[in-house]
Amino acid sequence: MPPRLPGKPxxxxxxxxxxxxxxxxxxxxxxxxxxxxxxxxxxxxxxxDLPLLKxxxxxALERKLNxxxxxxxxxxxxxxxxxxxxxxxxxxxxxxxxxxxRVQVISHKTLExxxxxxxxxxxxxxxxxxxTKALLxxxxxxxxxxxxxxxxxxxxxxxxxxxxxxxxxxxxxxEGQYVDSRSNSKGKGFQGGMKRWGFxxxxxxxxxxxxxxxxxxxxxxxxxxxxxxPGKKMPGNMGNEQNTVQNLRVLKTDPENGIIIIxxxxxxxxxxxxxxxDAIKKxxxxxxxxxxxxSTESSADPTA
Amino acid sequence: xxxLPPLTRQLGCLRPFMRSHxxxxxxxxxxxxxxxxxxxxxxxxxxxxxxxxxxxxxxRLRPDFKPKPFKIYPPPPSNAKKCKDPLTATTEAQLAVxxxxxxxxxxxxxxxxxxxxxxxxxxxxxxxxxxxFAGVVLNIRLRGVDTACLLRNQFTRVGVEMWVKVFSPNVxxxxxxxxxxxxxxxxxxxxxxxxxxxxGSVENIVKNYMRQKASIGGVKGTANKKARS
Numbered sequence: 001m002p003p004r005l006p007g008k009p010x011x012x013x014x015x016x017x018x019x020x021x022x023x024x025x026x027x028x029x030x031x032x033x034x035x036x037x038x039x040x041x042x043x044x045x046x047x048x049d050l051p052l053l054k055x056x057x058x059x060a061l062e063r064k065l066n067x068x069x070x071x072x073x074x075x076x077x078x079x080x081x082x083x084x085x086x087x088x089x090x091x092x093x094x095x096x097x098x099x100x101x102r103v104q105v106i107s108h109k110t111l112e113x114x115x116x117x118x119x120x121x122x123x124x125x126x127x128x129x130x131x132t133k134a135l136l137x138x139x140x141x142x143x144x145x146x147x148x149x150x151x152x153x154x155x156x157x158x159x160x161x162x163x164x165x166x167x168x169x170x171x172x173x174x175e176g177q178y179v180d181s182r183s184n185s186k187g188k189g190f191q192g193g194m195k196r197w198g199f200x201x202x203x204x205x206x207x208x209x210x211x212x213x214x215x216x217x218x219x220x221x222x223x224x225x226x227x228x229x230p231g232k233k234m235p236g237n238m239g240n241e242q243n244t245v246q247n248l249r250v251l252k253t254d255p256e257n258g259i260i261i262i263x264x265x266x267x268x269x270x271x272x273x274x275x276x277x278d279a280i281k282k283x284x285x286x287x288x289x290x291x292x293x294x295s296t297e298s299s300a301d302p303t304a
Numbered sequence: 305x306x307x308l309p310p311l312t313r314q315l316g317c318l319r320p321f322m323r324s325h326x327x328x329x330x331x332x333x334x335x336x337x338x339x340x341x342x343x344x345x346x347x348x349x350x351x352x353x354x355x356x357x358x359x360x361x362x363x364r365l366r367p368d369f370k371p372k373p374f375k376i377y378p379p380p381p382s383n384a385k386k387c388k389d390p391l392t393a394t395t396e397a398q399l400a401v402x403x404x405x406x407x408x409x410x411x412x413x414x415x416x417x418x419x420x421x422x423x424x425x426x427x428x429x430x431x432x433x434x435x436x437f438a439g440v441v442l443n444i445r446l447r448g449v450d451t452a453c454l455l456r457n458q459f460t461r462v463g464v465e466m467w468v469k470v471f472s473p474n475v476x477x478x479x480x481x482x483x484x485x486x487x488x489x490x491x492x493x494x495x496x497x498x499x500x501x502x503x504g505s506v507e508n509i510v511k512n513y514m515r516q517k518a519s520i521g522g523v524k525g526t527a528n529k530k531a532r533s
Contacts, residue, residue, distance in 0.1 A: 077384075080391040083450040083469075087401055090432065090474035097391050101384035125379040136374050145379040167380055252394075258383030259390045 057115040068156040070284055072119035073277025074103050074168045075149050076260060078183065080270050084251050084261060095251055096266045098274055100258040103168040106144050108161045109152065118154045119162055122147025149273050171255040174286075178279035180246045183268040187240030197233040243267035247279050395448035402449065402471045411478060412451055412470050414444055423493050424484030426506050427455065428513075429468050430476045437466055438481060438510045440503050442493045456496060458505040463497065481506070481513045 053059060076098035084095045101124050109118035126148045128136060139146050142164050155161065162168070173179060193199040193215040201213045215235065219228045245266055252261040266274050278284060349365065358366050387393050403409055414420045421427055421441055428438040439455030442465070451470045458464065468475060495501050 079389075082391060082394060082448060085398065085402055085449065085469075085471065085473055087473050090472055092469060092472060097394055099384050099387070099390050102380050102382050104380065125382075128376045133374075136376070137372065140372075140374040140376065143375075143377055145377045169383070254393075256383065257387035257390060257393060259387065259394065261394060 061111070061116060065156060067280050068154055069160070069278040069280060070156055071160045071278065072105070072121060072153040072155055072162055072168070073179075073275055074100055074172055074260075075121055075123040075151055076100050076103075076274045076276055077123075078266055078268055078270055078272050078274050081265065082261075084263075093251060093263050094265070095261045095263055096248075098260045098262065098266070098276070100168065100170055100260065102145075102147075104144055104147070105162045105164050105166045105168070106139070106147065106150065107142050107164060110158065110161075116154060117157055117161065118152040119160065120150060120152050121168065122150045124148030151273075151275055153275070153277055169255045170253040170258050170260045173250045173253055173260060173276070175250055175253055177250050177285040178247050178282040179250060179262060179276045180244055180279050181248055181262070181266045181274050181276050182242055182244045183266055183272050183274040185239045185241060185243045185267040186269050188238040190236065191238040192235045193233065196235060196238045199233075246281055248276075392448075398449045399471065402473060408470060408478070409451075412444055412453065413446065415446070421453065421478070421480060422484060422488070423491055424488040425480055426482040426503075426509055427453075428479045428481050428510055429455070430478075432474050432476050434474075437468070438506055439464075439466065440493070440496065440506060442496060443491070456503070457507075458502075461505075463502065479513075481510050 077100075079097040079099050081094065081096050084093045085091070086093075103121060103123040106120045106122045109116060109120065111117055122144065124147060126146045128146050131139070131146045136146065144165060188195070192213055194201045194213050199215065202208050202211055202216065204212060218232055218234065219226060245264065248266070249263040250260060251263055253259070260276070262276070268274065349361075353367070358368070363369055399406075399409065410417045411420055414422050421444065423441050423444060425441050426438065427441055428436055430436040437455060437457070439457035441453050442456050443454040445452045445454075449471050452467050453470060454465060454467050456463065456465045470478070496503060
């Protein structure tokens with residue numbers, strides 16, 4: 001006789017396959033069944049004098065209120081650097097030439113649906129056969145042509161949401177205003193600690209052999225435990241990461257050719273994508289109220 | 305084997321008869337190996353499902369599901385296509401203001417114009433705000449509106465060099481004081497910084513040139529002088 005195992009359900013084991021009946025004889029799905037108990041709120045987490053939570057989306061939005069631009073930015077292509085001379089004062093300003101190409105509002109991110117306000121902007125054009133179906137559907141739903149580059153620009157509130165399909169040209173920025181630029185820096189490939197982090201390297205001589213540019217020790221001594229801390233600066237891929245340059249003055253704009261000339265240098269090689277938006281550390285440009293109003297009016301006309 | 309309650313324990317005598325039965329073997333014997341169960345075949349939806357339950361189905365299973373047709377919109381007219389080279393456009397727009405006649409450009413474009421300043425020449429540059437500066441041209445850096453030349457001179461036996469932005473509105477005039485005797489075989493004459501090759505102070509040459517120019521009354525100077533009034 002085989003050994004008996006405890007813990008099995010007691011009762012007469014009959015040769016009727018009850019479980020088989022229940023599983024195989026229900027071929028169709030059950031529909032229309034929902035939970036009848038509603039979720040119960042935590043009784044400790046309610047009351048009049050609870051502190052406001054600081055890790056909520058609403059609190060995060062409130063914290064960012066003063067540092068979020070009022071209006072959207074634009075996607076530009078870096079074309080190169082030159083200098084701008086002021087004919088009166090003779091002052092020379094190094095400048096970067098950017099160009100906008102068919103920059104258009106694609107869609108919005110809203111507080112209700114996404115938790116924040118942002119304008120999704122696209123630029124350029126991409127052949128539809130090279131665009132995924134998901135994106136094509138997105139462009140199609142918003143009545144915008146397929147775009148080469150797509151980025152989001154956060155804005156403070158719904159007043160900054162430009163209407164979908166609106167074209168952003170170079171005159172969106174005012175001459176003399178300040179902008180922040182975001183772009184990827186030039187890629188340097190895999191680099192050692194000296195170039196990537198500015199390590200001092202090791203001696204040329206004094207007995208050092210074959211390790212003049214090497215990293216040296218990576219872990220602390222006894223007190224720190226014999227392990228390498230996470231985030232230790234080491235050799236690796238350098239460059240080609242986003243860099244923000246703040247407070248660049250807009251020197252000239254040419255809406256006809258889509259050219260924006262801004263003072264100073266912008267990260268990245270020629271032909272890279274540069275996102276420019278109103279500088280958050282300067283006063284918002286005076287143009288904004290008029291521009292937003294006029295843009296909403298002008299866009300209202302074609303849609304109506 | 306399940307522990308049977310005492311009342312049914314007597315039925316154990318029937319066990320040898322039931323042993324051959326497949327079902328008993330399935331349910332009552334535990335094995336170490338896991339039995340492979342194939343993935344259940346998808347169950348058909350009930351026919352004539354009331355539409356009230358459609359919301360519980362994923363989109364693609366609903367009987368009224370049809371993929372939305374795409375419409376591909378044409379791109380708006382492009383400004384960038386109108387202006388393929390914005391850098392040249394901005395340069396030319398500036399040169400039209402800073403150098404409307406194109407004289408200054410011809411004076412320094414040493415790769416194209418023959419009369420231009422060349423490395424090794426001695427030139428004198430006058431400024432709107434400040435003293436004139438004269439020196440040997442060591443380097444001409446052609447960069448559109450940012451074109452510049454490097455002049456070298458000696459004051460009190462100390463070598464002095466100065467980059468001059470050629471199209472700067474501060475530069476009032478540029479005169480060629482003396483052309484180099486022999487064409488220099490290099491574009492950058494940095495070897496002149498070595499004491500062996502240093503031209504030294506060009507003060508005397510410039511002084512002579514100015515005296516000569518004054519005696520002729522500026523007639524001679526007009527050929528070489530490229531001054532913006």
